[in-house]
Amino acid sequence: MDFVKKNKFLLIYFLFFLIFNVLLYLFIQNFNQTIKFNNLNYKYNAHHYFQDERINGGPFNLLRALGQYDAQWYLKVANSGYPKDPENTNLSDKSEMGSLSYAFFPLYPLLLFLFNKVFANIETSAFILSNILLLVNFISLIYVVGKLFSKQIAYKAVFLLFTFPFAIFFRSYFTEGLQLFLLIWFSYFLVKKRWVKSAIFLSFLTITKGNVILLTILFFYTCFREVKPKSFFKKDMMALLAIVFAPFLLWIAFNYIYTGNPLYFYNIRSEWFKPSFPLLPLLWNFALLFYYPALPFHSFHLSMIDYLSVILILLLLFKSKKLLGYKLWWMSFLLWITPLLVTDTMSYTRYEIVSFPIFIYLAHVLKKISYFIVLGVFLIGLFVASILFVNWYWLG
Numbered sequence: 001m002d003f004v005k006k007n008k009f010l011l012i013y014f015l016f017f018l019i020f021n022v023l024l025y026l027f028i029q030n031f032n033q034t035i036k037f038n039n040l041n042y043k044y045n046a047h048h049y050f051q052d053e054r055i056n057g058g059p060f061n062l063l064r065a066l067g068q069y070d071a072q073w074y075l076k077v078a079n080s081g082y083p084k085d086p087e088n089t090n091l092s093d094k095s096e097m098g099s100l101s102y103a104f105f106p107l108y109p110l111l112l113f114l115f116n117k118v119f120a121n122i123e124t125s126a127f128i129l130s131n132i133l134l135l136v137n138f139i140s141l142i143y144v145v146g147k148l149f150s151k152q153i154a155y156k157a158v159f160l161l162f163t164f165p166f167a168i169f170f171r172s173y174f175t176e177g178l179q180l181f182l183l184i185w186f187s188y189f190l191v192k193k194r195w196v197k198s199a200i201f202l203s204f205l206t207i208t209k210g211n212v213i214l215l216t217i218l219f220f221y222t223c224f225r226e227v228k229p230k231s232f233f234k235k236d237m238m239a240l241l242a243i244v245f246a247p248f249l250l251w252i253a254f255n256y257i258y259t260g261n262p263l264y265f266y267n268i269r270s271e272w273f274k275p276s277f278p279l280l281p282l283l284w285n286f287a288l289l290f291y292y293p294a295l296p297f298h299s300f301h302l303s304m305i306d307y308l309s310v311i312l313i314l315l316l317l318f319k320s321k322k323l324l325g326y327k328l329w330w331m332s333f334l335l336w337i338t339p340l341l342v343t344d345t346m347s348y349t350r351y352e353i354v355s356f357p358i359f360i361y362l363a364h365v366l367k368k369i370s371y372f373i374v375l376g377v378f379l380i381g382l383f384v385a386s387i388l389f390v391n392w393y394w395l396g
Contacts, residue, residue, distance in 0.1 A: 010142060013155055017138055017162070021131070024171070025062065028386050032060050038392040045300070046392065047097050049076040050123065063123045065390035071126070071173035073097065073104045078112035079122045084258045102265045103272070106251060107208045108175040126173040133177035134170050138162065140181060144188045145360055148328075156363035156371060157356070165381030166353050166396060168389045179208050180354040183331070186215070187357075191327050195223060195236075199243040206248040210266075210342075211351055214334040216244055222327060272346070285310070285340045300394055306348040310340070313352055320361035328357040350396035 037054045049072045052064055067075055076097050086099030115125040138158055145154035161167065170177045182205045189198035202219055205212045223240065256262040288295070289307065298305045313336050321329045332355045339351050352358070366374055389395055 009151075009155075010139075013142070013158075014135075014138065017159075018135070021134065021171070024383070024386060027383060028065070028390055029060070029062050032065065032387060032390055035387050035391050035393070041394060042392045045394065047072055047100075049073070049079070049097060052392070060390075062390075063127050066127065066130075066172045067123060068172060068389055068392060069394070070104065070175075073101055074109050074112065074173055074175065075122055075126060077101050077104060077106070077109035078116060078126075082106075082254075082258060086259060099259075100268060100271060102255065102259070103268045105175070105207050105209055105265070106254075107204055107247075108178045111178065112173070123173075130171055130173060130177055133181060134162070137170070137177065137180050137184065140184045141356060144184050145356075148188070148191060149360060149364075153360060153363045156366070157359045159375060160362055160366075160378065161353070161356060161359040163375060163378040163382050164353060164359075165378060165385040166349050167382060168386045168395070169350055169353065171386075172389070174350075175209055176350065176354055179205065179212070180356065182208060183212075183354055184356065187328055187331055190219065190222060190331075191325070193226060195227075195240060196243065199240050203244050203247045206244070207251050211335065211338045214338050215331060218327070218330050218334060219244065269343075272343075281343055282341050285345060288345075298394070301344050301346045303345060303348075306345040306396070309349040309352055310336075310345065313355070313358060316358050316361055319365075320357070323361055323364055324357050328360075331355075332357045347396040 037052075039055065042048075042052065042055055046069050050064055050067065053059060053061065082101055083098040086102070112122070112126055112129055115129050116122050119125040119128060141158045141161070142151070142154045145157055162170065170180070182201050186198055186201035186205060189195075189201065198219065202212075202215060205215065220240075223237070251265070252262045255264040258264075261267065288302070289311070292304065292307055295302050295304045295307060297303070313332075317329065317333055317336060320332075324332070335352065335355045339345070339348055362374070363371075385395060
């Protein structure tokens with residue numbers, strides 16, 4: 001009873017959020033036909049581990065429809081694993097999902113594999129896991145942001161983040177839900193100077209998604225900067241190094257054993273994007289800003305929406321440094337710049353939905369009516385994006 005009294009508002013908001021997500025799924029179930037199924041994208045621009053029956057005039061299946069694009073790869077890896085001694089790396093061959101699966105990091109499919117041991121249906125397992133992560137992230141954000149800032153900012157930020165149009169990916173079978181959970185707690189323990197706990201969450205991040213690798217620099221720089229007794233480094237730095245990099249080294253070893261190439265997961269990315277030399281992607285991405293008006297509104301590799309995200313997030317970062325503090329700010333900055341260093345802007349907006357400090361800043365600056373206007377725009381965008389998403393239109 002004391003717990004209910006102390007956490008009255010949390011329980012109310014949690015219940016509201018739970019009902020909101022049920023309503024979103026019901027909306028998708030009942031209004032999915034308001035936009036035509038995208039046969040072209042389905043046939044020629046995506047791989048399929050499970051066939052969507054609508055391609056043959058079959059009925060809508062919510063759990064299957066939520067498994068778009070990359071989700072098909074995660075379902076495949078979770079259900080049948082990575083292939084040994086892979087050969088075919090032809091991205092245009094939509095009938096083959098073998099060697100290309102190494103481009104998708106192992107922690108999320110491993111977790112999905114474990115869930116499937118209980119539920120014995122990979123799509124059901126993925127749906128349950130995505131919703132558990134959604135609710136756990138909701139509570140985690142409220143707790144962490146409430147501790148670091150205020151409860152008011154926490155409640156505002158969490159609804160901005162989970163109603164953002166691209167937050168439909170948190171309801172699908174993508175790794176972003178797991179990545180967000182790990183980022184929340186990695187950054188919280190980093191701010192609180194709990195180095196071992198922060199290192200543990202960072203170690204899991206390194207085998208969740210490749211765009212977090214620069215966070216290791218932030219972690220060890222922070223340790224050097226803030227730990228006063230230098231003896232700490234002699235005694236404990238090796239332990240922290242082992243914690244942070246052990247899972248990633250196991251992933252490298254797995255690649256070597258199964259493919260003969262320890263960096264196979266990195267090399268296979270060239271099928272999606274082929275950089276000529278390391279600095280070219282960054283230069284190319286910034287050069288294309290001058291051609292912004294000529295870009296398509298939204299497409300696979302060149303998109304007004306993704307470039308707009310690059311610009312807007314950078315502007316928000318410039319304005320938010322004082323509020324966020326250097327740890328959260330640098331985390332968001334590294335998440336902002338890493339994709340631009342190694343690839344084009346394909347899926348950029350999706351990558352950035354895990355950068356929760358941006359939403360903390362928005363929650364801080366948006367007051368009263370402006371907050372509800374932005375929230376309303378986000379809500380409309382989310383419902384529209386959800387219908388596009390389940391009909392195989394490319395979002396990110």
